[in-house]
Amino acid sequence: MHGLIGRMLAADGKREELMAVMLAGIGPMPGCLSYVIARDPASDNGIWITEVWSDSSAHQASLDLPHVKETIAKARPMIAGFAERFETEPEGGIGLG
Known part of the structure; x- marks a missing residue:
């Protein structure tokens, strides 16, 4: 498995809007075992994104999906x-099949 954990910074005052765009854009992503977006309680602009994929090629392929490209385009102006960014090698857990 392939894991990613990253902290994104929203533009001032845009965190909630950015999170809403990111959550609305979630659709089928083959190989995605877990995708979680969370507020960083230590930062007014911080967002943590935690992803688990079957492998790194599934993650890379997701970036070519039309709904992912559309979400990235909508989100980009709100990202500071x-x-x-950390890469991990998940071994297992709840919800990871």
Whole structure:
């Protein structure tokens, strides 16, 4: 499995709108075992994104899906940057099949 954990920074005052766009854009993504978006309680602009994929190629392929491209295009103006990004190798857990 392939895991990603990242902290995105929303533009000032745009966190809730950005999260709504990201959640509305979730659709079928082959190989996606878990996709979680969460507020960073330590930052007014921070968003944590936690993803688990069957493998890294499934994650890469998801970036070519029309609904993912559309979501990225809508979200881009509200994103101030990316603070942290970690890759992991999940072993298992609840909801990971």
